[in-house]
Amino acid sequence: MKTVLMVAEKPSLAQSIAKILSRGNLNSRKGLNGVCSVHEYAGTFLQQNVRFKVTSVCGHVMTLDFIGKYNNWDKVDPAELFSKAPTEKKEANPKLNMVKFLQVEGRGIDYIVLWLDCDKEGENICFEVLDAIKPVMNIPRGNEKVVYRAKFSAITDSDISKAMNQLGEPNRNEALSVDARQELDLRVGCAFTRFQTKYFQGKYGNLDSSLVSFGPCQTPTLGFCVERHDKIQSFKPEAYWVLQAKVTNSAGDSMVLDWDRVRVFDREIAQMYLNMTKSTKETKVQSVSKKEKVKQRPQALNTVEMLRVASSALGMSPQHTMQIAEKLYTQGYISYPRTETTQYPESFDLKATLRQQANNINWSDVVKALLTEGINRPRKGQDVGDHPPITPMRSATEAELGSDGWRLYEYITRHFIATISYDCKYLQTTVAFNIDEEHFTCTGKTLLSAGYTTVMPWQSLADEETLPVCEGGDVFAVNEVKLLEKQTSPPDYLTESELITLMEKHGIGTDASIPVHINNICQRNYVTVESGRRLKPTNLGIVLVHGYYKIDEELVLPTIRSAVEKQLGLIAAGKADFPPVLEHALNIFKRKFHFFVDSIAGMDELMEVSFSPIAESGKPLSRCGKCHRFMKYIQAKPSRMHCSHCDDTYNLPQNGTIKLYKELRCPLDEFELVLWSSGSRGKSYPLCPYCYNHPPFRDMKKGMGCNECTHPTCQHSLSLLGIVQCVECESGVLVFDPTSGPKWKMACNSCNVVVHFFENAHRVKVSSETCVCEAAIVDVDFNKAKSPLPGEATQHSGCVFCDPVFQNLVELQYAKMKHPMHRGGGGQGRRRGRGRGRRPSGRGNPKKPKDKMAALAAYFV
Numbered sequence: 001m002k003t004v005l006m007v008a009e010k011p012s013l014a015q016s017i018a019k020i021l022s023r024g025n026l027n028s029r030k031g032l033n034g035v036c037s038v039h040e041y042a043g044t045f046l047q048q049n050v051r052f053k054v055t056s057v058c059g060h061v062m063t064l065d066f067i068g069k070y071n072n073w074d075k076v077d078p079a080e081l082f083s084k085a086p087t088e089k090k091e092a093n094p095k096l097n098m099v100k101f102l103q104v105e106g107r108g109i110d111y112i113v114l115w116l117d118c119d120k121e122g123e124n125i126c127f128e129v130l131d132a133i134k135p136v137m138n139i140p141r142g143n144e145k146v147v148y149r150a151k152f153s154a155i156t157d158s159d160i161s162k163a164m165n166q167l168g169e170p171n172r173n174e175a176l177s178v179d180a181r182q183e184l185d186l187r188v189g190c191a192f193t194r195f196q197t198k199y200f201q202g203k204y205g206n207l208d209s210s211l212v213s214f215g216p217c218q219t220p221t222l223g224f225c226v227e228r229h230d231k232i233q234s235f236k237p238e239a240y241w242v243l244q245a246k247v248t249n250s251a252g253d254s255m256v257l258d259w260d261r262v263r264v265f266d267r268e269i270a271q272m273y274l275n276m277t278k279s280t281k282e283t284k285v286q287s288v289s290k291k292e293k294v295k296q297r298p299q300a301l302n303t304v305e306m307l308r309v310a311s312s313a314l315g316m317s318p319q320h321t322m323q324i325a326e327k328l329y330t331q332g333y334i335s336y337p338r339t340e341t342t343q344y345p346e347s348f349d350l351k352a353t354l355r356q357q358a359n360n361i362n363w364s365d366v367v368k369a370l371l372t373e374g375i376n377r378p379r380k381g382q383d384v385g386d387h388p389p390i391t392p393m394r395s396a397t398e399a400e401l402g403s404d405g406w407r408l409y410e411y412i413t414r415h416f417i418a419t420i421s422y423d424c425k426y427l428q429t430t431v432a433f434n435i436d437e438e439h440f441t442c443t444g445k446t447l448l449s450a451g452y453t454t455v456m457p458w459q460s461l462a463d464e465e466t467l468p469v470c471e472g473g474d475v476f477a478v479n480e481v482k483l484l485e486k487q488t489s490p491p492d493y494l495t496e497s498e499l500i501t502l503m504e505k506h507g508i509g510t511d512a513s514i515p516v517h518i519n520n521i522c523q524r525n526y527v528t529v530e531s532g533r534r535l536k537p538t539n540l541g542i543v544l545v546h547g548y549y550k551i552d553e554e555l556v557l558p559t560i561r562s563a564v565e566k567q568l569g570l571i572a573a574g575k576a577d578f579p580p581v582l583e584h585a586l587n588i589f590k591r592k593f594h595f596f597v598d599s600i601a602g603m604d605e606l607m608e609v610s611f612s613p614i615a616e617s618g619k620p621l622s623r624c625g626k627c628h629r630f631m632k633y634i635q636a637k638p639s640r641m642h643c644s645h646c647d648d649t650y651n652l653p654q655n656g657t658i659k660l661y662k663e664l665r666c667p668l669d670e671f672e673l674v675l676w677s678s679g680s681r682g683k684s685y686p687l688c689p690y691c692y693n694h695p696p697f698r699d700m701k702k703g704m705g706c707n708e709c710t711h712p713t714c715q716h717s718l719s720l721l722g723i724v725q726c727v728e729c730e731s732g733v734l735v736f737d738p739t740s741g742p743k744w745k746m747a748c749n750s751c752n753v754v755v756h757f758f759e760n761a762h763r764v765k766v767s768s769e770t771c772v773c774e775a776a777i778v779d780v781d782f783n784k785a786k787s788p789l790p791g792e793a794t795q796h797s798g799c800v801f802c803d804p805v806f807q808n809l810v811e812l813q814y815a816k817m818k819h820p821m822h823r824g825g826g827g828q829g830r831r832r833g834r835g836r837g838r839r840p841s842g843r844g845n846p847k848k849p850k851d852k853m854a855a856l857a858a859y860f861v
């Protein structure tokens with residue numbers, strides 16, 4: 001029997017799709033990476049009986065990166081990144097072992113059906129999957145077609161079944177446009193970012209970012225926020241005057257009238273109008289006009305509009321909104337949430353979609369009324385041909401979706417119902433008066449039919465006071481005419497929603513990437529999110545944008561990026577070739593880069609005003625091993641050490657405190673050691689500022705402290721203080737912290753496991769002997785008065801794990817904060833297998849761990 005492999009974008013999608021296509025008749029098992037499942041069932045394909053295997057990837061399989069030495073910031077001139085540096089595709093998440101997993105499941109299959117999400121990224125992943133599987137699948141006979149692509153917009157029975165019956169082919173051009181974008185962003189972003197980060201980071205002590213990044217999209221996005229900031233700064237308020245009158249009729253109904261001139265900017269002229277009118281005691285109605293007006297129902301919902309409303313009305317960031325929307329889509333509650341389309345295709349069954357909501361108590365009245373009355377045709381919008389607008393696919397309750405999930409779902413559903421409801425209609429009445437020669441009016445609105453505003457109540461007409469009944473010639477007494485003095489006010493900082501509008505208007509980013517760029521400029525500390533989700537640029541953000549403007553405004557203006565996006569669109573449409581488009585864009589940026597490098601002094605002048613030179617920052621802490629003078633500790637993020645004599649800067653671990661460590665020196669380079677600590681409930685370890693930045697041994701990476709140092713004789717190294725392989729993670733070693741007394745502890749040098757032991761002991765020492773379990777034997781001394789040891793003993797040596805006397809004196813915990821420099825580690829809660837020791841086995845590394853650790857670890861839990 002032949003086998004058909006089907007691949008979706010995420011594990012949950014594979015499961016939903018398999019359930020629908022097999023009608024619930026399937027067998028599931030976990031794949032070899034432990035994350036993806038494989039769902040199998042029997043069925044027919046191309047009129048043959050076949051076995052189906054449905055599985056998934058986890059987003060992109062591959063990621064683009066430079067090869068080898070080009071990833072080293074210190075060894076490569078960033079200018080080489082534009083053309084010379086070769087790139088390669090690497091596995092996006094090596095831990096998932098995705099290529100191997102796909103090859104195991106794809107070996108010997110006959111057909112492949114691609115169920116990746118139907119957008120450009122999904123199309124790109126199609127080819128990543130094919131690259132992995134094609135070499136191992138059965139060779140087709142003749143030129144039989146074996147690769148198929150399913151196109152769908154929602155995870156519903158009808159959509160999925162329909163897609164299965166109308167399989168097409170993956171679109172190579174769309175995939176290539178994604179490749180082009182990736183390569184362009186990588187080369188341009190890395191070149192500029194590396195150059196400016198290295199240039200500025202070493203010069204200013206209070207530059208509050210570890211990365212001074214540039215992105216062809218990110219920077220214009222920041223540019224919009226700074227442009228608004230500049231407008232606010234340069235705004236000069238101006239005084240103006242408004243004439244306001246109050247009139248009352250014989251029945252006692254009064255109205256406040258608006259001046260037809262609205263306002264004047266000259267005090268004397270304003271005073272003249274007041275003098276003209278203030279003695280008038282009586283006025284007549286000149287005319288009463290009534291006009292029926294319409295408030296239009298919204299257009300069908302696309303991504304950008306959803307992001308705008310979620311930010312302004314629900315207070316949710318674009319990034320968070322997309323995550324929630326994708327979850328709702330994966331669970332089948334809404335259609336695909338990445339779309340530019342605002343018009344339903346002719347074939348879309350609006351009624352059936354609406355009927356799903358008829359019993360949802362939140363809006364059943366409106367829905368039932370609409371079903372009886374007949375739905376309205378949605379407004380015309382734009383059909384981009386990618387997906388239908390974002391639409392609820394089945395009814396849901398708040399309990400099912402959770403708070404944010406529900407708020408977004410509720411909005412999407414109410415918006416959908418509104419699009420097929422009727423417009424809101426109202427009557428606008430305007431009453432006009434003359435006071436002396438001046439014209440005044442009063443306007444009121446009366447609701448005729450609420451239409452869609454019943455389901456979108458936040459858009460309904462404000463309860464304006466109804467106007468008194470009157471007609472032309474009616475006489476009103478003028479109670480009062482007064483002059484109001486006001487001031488023009490500056491614009492406010494851009495809201496996220498306004499920023500999205502600007503990005504869309506200028507063609508920067510796409511529905512998929514807009515949230516990422518906005519998130520980036522927040523995360524990198526170029527803007528902060530203020531109340532009302534307004535984006536206020538930071539000092540650094542402002543200086544950067546002003547600097548680019550000074551050197552080359554095109555680095556900030558959206559023009560180049562939108563031109564590039566257009567060309568990428570041409571690649572996707574098959575109207576332009578990948579290599580020339582990429583080369584052309586890279587050439588432009590390469591020239592800009594060289595000009596930027598030559599003109600960097602211009603930017604530096606701005607930096608000098610905002611930031612202080614590194615030599616004047618920080619306070620003396622520990623001695624430099626080269627010149628033996630004190631180096632300064634710069635606390636501003638990213639915290640660093642700087643020797644002003646040697647003019648060298650040393651990076652430090654972040655998010656903790658740094659102290660001098662007993663004035664001890666590293667035996668390799670004579671730098672004084674410092675102690676990093678994340679607080680009393682956390683971890684701490686000593687490090688040598690030099691070795692931390694320039695690893696002395698081949699098996700050490702940058703950013704390792706003495707607890708990972710394999711120096712065979714150093715008193716502070718892993719070799720002498722390491723006790724045993726971590727009980728929790730695969731790669732770490734539990735290292736004794738000799739500074740931790742009297743609350744002694746050992747901590748994993750990789751994950752956040754901390755073991756507390758021997759509280760109040762006055763001395764704890766790691767001996768050179770080992771237990772049968774291969775943990776190092778520990779010598780402990782207690783004071784007589786405080787000793788918990790039996791028989792008033794004050795000394796004991798033994799294994800922390802095996803020794804019965806120690807048993808009650810040892811306690812496993814987790815450090816409060818995870819060390820941010822520690823790569824890997826799936827975070828708390830996810831326990832991976834306690835594999836065999838992978839500890840670097842240098843010389844003088846006696847405490848090799850052993851298989852029995854699993855059993856020993858159980859001792860703690």
Ligand SMILES: [Zn+2]
Pocket residue numbers: 624625626627628629643644645646647
């Ligand atoms: Zn020095």
Ligand SMILES: [Zn+2]
Pocket residue numbers: 666667668669670671688689690691692
């Ligand atoms: Zn050192």
Ligand SMILES: [Zn+2]
Pocket residue numbers: 666667688706709711714716717
């Ligand atoms: Zn050392």
Ligand SMILES: [Zn+2]
Pocket residue numbers: 726727728729730732733748749750751752753
């Ligand atoms: Zn660990």
Ligand SMILES: [Zn+2]
Pocket residue numbers: 771772773774775799800801802803
């Ligand atoms: Zn032992």
